[in-house]
Amino acid sequence: METKALELVREKESEARSLKLAPAWERAVTILAVIWALFQLYVTAFPSLDAVRLRACHLMFMLVMAFILYPARQQGKNALFVKNGRPAVLDWLSLSAGIFAFGYMSLRYDIIALRGGWFDPADYAVAALGVVVCFEMARRVVRNLAWLAGVFLAYAFVGEFIPGAFGHAGFTWHRVAEHLFWGGQGLLGVGAGVSSTYIFMFILFGSFLNHSGFSALVNELALTLGGRSAGGPAKVAVIASALMGMINGSALANVATTGSITIPLMKRTGYKAEFAGAVEAVASTGGQFAPPVMGAVGFIMAEFLGVPYTKVMLAATIPAFLYYLGLIMAVHFEARKLGLKGLAREHIPDALLVIRTRGHLAVPLIILMAIMFMGYTPLYAAFFAILASVAASWLSPHTRMRPHAIIRALDEGARDAVGVGAACIIIGVVIGMVSLTGLGLTFGYEVLKYVGQNQLYLGGICVMLMSTILGMGVPGVAAYVIVAAVAAPVLIKVGASPLAAHMFCLFYACLSNITPPVAMSSYVAAGIARSNQTITSLIAMRLGLTGFILPFFFLNNPLLLYEYGHSTGLTVWAVFSASCGVTALAAGLEGWLSGPCSKPIRLILLVAGVLTIDPGLRTDLIGFALFLLAVILSLKRRPKTAA
Numbered sequence: 189m190e191t192k193a194l195e196l197v198r199e200k201e202s203e204a205r206s207l208k209l210a211p212a213w214e215r216a217v218t219i220l221a222v223i224w225a226l227f228q229l230y231v232t233a234f235p236s237l238d239a240v241r242l243r244a245c246h247l248m249f250m251l252v253m254a255f256i257l258y259p260a261r262q263q264g265k266n267a268l269f270v271k272n273g274r275p276a277v278l279d280w281l282s283l284s285a286g287i288f289a290f291g292y293m294s295l296r297y298d299i300i301a302l303r304g305g306w307f308d309p310a311d312y313a314v315a316a317l318g319v320v321v322c323f324e325m326a327r328r329v330v331r332n333l334a335w336l337a338g339v340f341l342a343y344a345f346v347g348e349f350i351p352g353a354f355g356h357a358g359f360t361w362h363r364v365a366e367h368l369f370w371g372g373q374g375l376l377g378v379g380a381g382v383s384s385t386y387i388f389m390f391i392l393f394g395s396f397l398n399h400s401g402f403s404a405l406v407n408e409l410a411l412t413l414g415g416r417s418a419g420g421p422a423k424v425a426v427i428a429s430a431l432m433g434m435i436n437g438s439a440l441a442n443v444a445t446t447g448s449i450t451i452p453l454m455k456r457t458g459y460k461a462e463f464a465g466a467v468e469a470v471a472s473t474g475g476q477f478a479p480p481v482m483g484a485v486g487f488i489m490a491e492f493l494g495v496p497y498t499k500v501m502l503a504a505t506i507p508a509f510l511y512y513l514g515l516i517m518a519v520h521f522e523a524r525k526l527g528l529k530g531l532a533r534e535h536i537p538d539a540l541l542v543i544r545t546r547g548h549l550a551v552p553l554i555i556l557m558a559i560m561f562m563g564y565t566p567l568y569a570a571f572f573a574i575l576a577s578v579a580a581s582w583l584s585p586h587t588r589m590r591p592h593a594i595i596r597a598l599d600e601g602a603r604d605a606v607g608v609g610a611a612c613i614i615i616g617v618v619i620g621m622v623s624l625t626g627l628g629l630t631f632g633y634e635v636l637k638y639v640g641q642n643q644l645y646l647g648g649i650c651v652m653l654m655s656t657i658l659g660m661g662v663p664g665v666a667a668y669v670i671v672a673a674v675a676a677p678v679l680i681k682v683g684a685s686p687l688a689a690h691m692f693c694l695f696y697a698c699l700s701n702i703t704p705p706v707a708m709s710s711y712v713a714a715g716i717a718r719s720n721q722t723i724t725s726l727i728a729m730r731l732g733l734t735g736f737i738l739p740f741f742f743l744n745n746p747l748l749l750y751e752y753g754h755s756t757g758l759t760v761w762a763v764f765s766a767s768c769g770v771t772a773l774a775a776g777l778e779g780w781l782s783g784p785c786s787k788p789i790r791l792i793l794l795v796a797g798v799l800t801i802d803p804g805l806r807t808d809l810i811g812f813a814l815f816l817l818a819v820i821l822s823l824k825r826r827p828k829t830a831a
Contacts, residue, residue, distance in 0.1 A: 209256070210273035217256055221602035222595060224249040228388050232571045240297050243376045244290040246384035249602075250609045251286035251325055255279045257606065258328035282324055289318035293369070293376075300370065307370070312362050315369035319617075322375055326614035329607055333666050336658075337614045340621040347625055353634055356625050367624050374620035378491055379612035379669060386487035387612065387665070388605045389570040394481070395601035396577040397552065399594075401587045405546040406431040407449070412539040414516075419523025421457045422464070423516060425450035426471045430512050433475010439701045439709045442472035443716070451717045458528045465717035466727035469702050469709040470515055474735070476698040477691075478508040480557055484608065485668045485698075487566060489690050492672060497566045503687055503749040506763055507695070507738055510748075510801075514734030514770035521778035549587060552577040611666040622673050632678045647682040648743055651675040652696050659700030667697035684743050691749060692739040699735050702728040730777055734770045738801065741766075747803040762803040765811070772815050773797030781822040792818045 209217065227249070231237055237245065260278050275283075292314045300307065307315075326334035341364070348358030368374035397403075406428050414423030429446045433439070447468040454464035476485060479501040486504065490497040552573045559569035581589040589597070622628045635650055654675055659667035671693040679689035701709040702725060710725040717724070729736070742748040747762040775781045776793030785793065792814050799811030 208273075213256070213274050217253065217603075218595070218599045220249075220253065220256075221599045224253070225392055225598040225602045228384075228392070229571065229574070232385070232389060232567050239381060240376060241294050243380040243384045244294045246388070246609070247322075247376070247380060247613060248287050248290050250383075250606055250613070251290075251321065252283045253602070253606050254325045254329050254610060255283040255286070257603070258325075260324075260328065282321060285317055286321040286325070289314050289321060289369075293318070297370075305370075307362075307366060311370070312365055315365035316361070318369045318375065319365055322613055322617075326610055329610040330614065330666070333611055333614055336670070337617040340618045340627075343627070344621050344625055353630055354627070359624065364624070368617060368620045371620065373616075373623045375613055375616040377616045377619055378488065379616045379619065382484070382488045382491060383605075383609040383612035385567055386570070387484040387608055388601075389567055389574070390481050390484055390487075391605045391608065392598070392601035393552075393556075393570050393574050393577070395604065396574050396589075396594075396597045397549075399597040399600070400549055400552075400577050400581040400589055401546060402549045402577075403432065403445070405542070405549050407446075408537045408542045408546065409539075411536055412542060416533070416536055417520070419457070419459070419519050419526075419528045421450060421453040422459060422467050422519035422523065425454060425464075425468050426512060426515050426519065429468060429471035430474060430478060433472055433478055439469075439473045439476055439698070440712055442475055443468055443709050443712045446472065447713055447716050451713065455717065458526055459522070461717040461719035462714070462723045462727055463522065465713035465719050465724040466702075466710065466731055467515070467519055468716075469707070469713040469724070469728045470732040470735075471512070472713075473698055473701045473709050473732070474508060474511050474515070476701075477504055477694055478512075479504050480553070480560070485665050485694055488665065488669060489672070489694065492676075493686055493690060495687070496563075498560050500687070501560070503691060506748050506750060506759075506766075507691070507742060509763070510738060510766050510770050511732070511735045513767055514774050515731055517771045517774035518731050518778055521775055521780040525778060525780040525784070545584065545586060548580050548583040549577075551580040551583075608665055612669075615666045615669045618670050619673050628674050628677055631674055632681055635678045636681055644679075644683045644744055645740060647678055648684075648692065648740055651679055651693065652739075655693050655696035656700045656703050659697035667700065668694050671697045679743070685746055688743050688746060688749060692743055695735060695739045699732060702732055704729075733773060733777060737798070741802050745803045758803075761808075765800045765803070765808045768815060769797045769800035769802075769811065771797075772800065772811075772818070775818075781818060783822055785818070785822055789818050789821050792821075 208214075227245070231242060256275050256279060260276065260282075296311065300311065323334060323338070326337065344359045344364050345361075347354070347356040349355070369376075371377075407424075410424040410427035410431065411420075414420055414427055417423060425446065428450060429442055432446055433442050447465075451464045451468050454467065455461055459467075476482065479486070482501065482504055486500045487497055490500045493500070555576045556569050556573040559572060560566055578589050578594060581587045635647060651671075655667075655671040658670050658674075672690055676686075676689045676693050679692060680686055684692070701707060704710075704722065704725045707721075707725040707728065710728045711721050713728075714721040714724040738748070745762075747759055748766065750759055772793045774797075775785065776790045776797060779785050779790055781789070781793065796811045796814035796818060799807045800815065802808075802811075
């Protein structure tokens with residue numbers, strides 16, 4: 189089943205489409221990956237390179253790995269393009285061109301800076317070569333995103349022929365190449381900066397956690413926490429996917445790894461295949477905005493906002509908690525409706541035994557959080573957390589990481605960083621073209637012209653639709669950056685705080701993973717469950733409804749984001765009332781509270797849920813009154829149901 193899941197990920201996610209090389213070349217790639225990982229650890233512990241050279245070196249490693257691992261063509265017999273267990277001719281040409289272009293940049297950057305940004309013809313030629321090489325890498329690794337970046341690049345040249353507000357004066361190839369290659373908002377801009385620091389280190393940290401046995405700890409803890417309650421396997425899926433998603437951050441990889449275990453377990457317990465797949469898809473998608481790692485998106489958000497990462501992480505805590513609470517309650521009510529039981533006692537591991545044998549593997553996470561809350565940078569925290577993961581594994585002979593396990597962790601972390609890194613590099617083209625052409629300002633002006641200056645919710649609806657569309661089929665990090673570059677300024681102009689605007693964009697960009705017609709997480713989960721893809725996606729949208737409506741509430745009220753120094757008492761009350769709200773929403777959607785709910789009761793529950801999620805005393809009181817009314821009416825129906 190796990191092999192089947194991985195095959196589905198390769199089918200749906202271009203990041204996973206690397207080919208198997210001959211044994212000698214596999215060893216060579218492993219050596220290169222380990223060197224890359226050790227290089228990143230060294231420059232993190234001992235900063236010795238300026239930002240531009242660090243990003244250039246990071247990109248050169250990535251280019252070599254990408255061109256060796258990913259084929260120019262999937263099929264065919266032409267040796268120029270197709271691998272036969274070793275790099276093809278075009279691979280050698282491409283990686284050589286990439287090393288030359290970015291090596292040239294590293295050597296010439298100071299010279300060009302000292303002469304005031306004056307470029308000679310060779311500089312322009314190298315810039316063009318670097319842009320082409322990065323597009324070729326993106327075409328192989330993150331195909332959809334490469335085409336999207338190509339559209340933005342084409343806009344720089346054809347915009348002069350577009351009438352109306354979205355037209356511009358036009359740009360020469362020299363101007364575009366200079367901006368993308370040598371400028372600070374292009375290929376080596378914020379995307380490359382975050383990829384070469386936070387993203388790589390936290391992907392490496394996740395790899396070390398995985399190889400230390402942390403995933404086994406997560407699964408066993410999930411079983412002990414929710415395995416025996418009604419619908420236990422579904423709750424195990426939610427808890428396990430949430431815990432793994434906090435570190436993993438890749439929705440599809442999360443579905444493949446945890447779903448291959450939890451989906452068959454849910455089906456055996458009595459859940460329908462479509463529901464089982466939907467639960468796993470929704471749970472895995474939430475990991476992209478769940479602290480402490482947030483799928484590495486939080487680090488980019490902190491860079492955009494110019495705030496400490498801990499502020500972003502705290503802001504995401506309450507929304508992520510409410511998202512998963514709504515999902516837990518939905519699977520609970522579904523289990524009660526179907527009359528499902530939990531797992532038998534003999535299938536549940538002993539909690540104390542789990543903590544005694546594997547509890548020490550959570551020490552790196554505790555160290556990570558402690559260092560960040562002490563005020564140190566996430567990079568500093570990640571470095572020591574990686575060291576702590578090795579040290580903690582040696583506290584028990586059953587989990588001890590031997591040298592070969594450490595090498596595997598370094599190798600796997602570097603390979604996994606290629607897919608996300610390639611996405612971060614190519615979105616530099618999107619950001620560069622948005623800044624060069626003024627597309628972001630134009631889009632914001634046009635939206636404001638139609639929705640009005642103070643129409644916050646109407647502007648939110650426009651941004652929601654755009655975020656969902658732009659995020660379809662795109663990795664979470666890239667989806668957020670694209671949406672934030674174009675849409676976040678619109679929300680800020682209509683009255684949202686910068687943090688709320690960016691969190692709003694993040695939620696809908698991530699939720700595109702379960703939104704038809706391109707619901708990648710739902711499709712992979714449906715493949716594992718052998719269920720109908722469309723029905724699975726629609727059920728996933730229903731289960732994830734909390735995530736779809738919650739951003740509109742924190743858009744206008746920062747209480748749910750723990751923002752701007754609101755009192756702790758008000759925040760605690762907002763969390764309590766919102767928790768009741770998502771419970772009411774789940775009950776209304778599933779049609780079960782203390783028993784089956786009639787349509788009027790379901791409607792009352794849905795209205796009560798929306799009112800209590802909205803932070804405010806008046807709406808909370810009305811919502812609680814309606815919730816209480818629904819409980820009373822539901823209890824009155826129980827004797828009839830029992831009879």
